[in-house]
């Protein structure tokens with residue numbers, strides 16, 4: 001890997017102008033940015049290398065030091081006097097030795113740079129319970145969200161009013177400490193200030209030095225028509241406040257919809273089971289079934305309807321979320337599942353009628369079943 005050659009990392013020549021370096025960096029950083037390559041270790045490593053190369057090559061002073069040879073760049077001389085080529089050989093050895101050049105080097109660089117980076121605030125998720133009808137029609141509701149906000153008392157510094165955070169005495173405000181490995185210095189975050197570079201002597205009484213407070217904020221949220229359990233509504237920027245000037249996180253409102261006694265949600269469809277008498281099933285009938293939005297809908301069953309047969313009532317299901325954009329987006333359906341009901345008791349006359357029916361039909365409904373199993377047996 002060409003990690004040792006920062007020019008190669010950015011794909012520019014040794015004589016590249018600052019503008020060329022900047023352009024190369026922006027193009028590569030966009031391509032390998034972790035947000036654009038989730039869970040891609042290789043891209044992440046590459047991104048670190050690119051960042052590091054840019055940090056060095058975009059800075060006139062550091063670039064000159066780098067061009068002169070990595071020894072001076074480490075700020076420590078390996079034993080003996082070596083030429084630039086030999087030193088670059090060592091450079092690669094460090095890399096092999098520690099696996100990731102970017103990590104060792106990048107940490108040292110970050111340390112010198114010192115200032116902790118702006119951090120985006122956390123995303124916050126809350127659940128809202130909805131009645132069946134609210135979910136179907138959409139609703140505007142208020143939720144209480146536990147978000148972190150900057151402490152007003154200390155304006156986020158964590159220091160008691162009248163005092164201010166001081167540079168950390170342990171690391172002289174750099175946020176990192178160098179451990180001397182004899183050979184070269186290895187940097188690690190300062191334990192005293194946890195990499196912040198500052199320490200608070202007298203903590204703010206309001207936030208106990210955290211600089212942040214947990215608060216329950218009331219948020220009004222619009223739940224779209226057709227929401228179901230697990231639908232997430234995102235409120236950009238309404239999550240926890242960012243740190244060090246970073247942007248706030250997002251608030252996610254997840255819906256939980258009360259179960260309905262007869263309608264079962266399947267995607268954008270609702271399923272309802274409709275009992276059908278065996279006479280209706282045999283002769284065919286027009287039946288009335290309830291509809292999710294209220295009232296009923298009439299449905300024609302053909303003669304000979306079998307148990308479990310499904311019928312669709314188009315458009316009687318839930319509005320498709322997001323269909324409001326393209327108005328007229330088709331809602332789901334109501335699926336009616338016929339359940340044939342057999343009488344549990346019969347009067348003497350009913351019994352006579354059914355016996356007459358049996359005589360009339362004189363059928364053997366299990367004829368095929370028995371024939372198939374007999375054939376299978378014989379084939380063995």
Ligand SMILES: [Zn+2]
Nearest residue numbers: 168171190193
């Ligand atoms: Zn420190």
Ligand SMILES: [Zn+2]
Nearest residue numbers: 151154204207
């Ligand atoms: Zn405070």
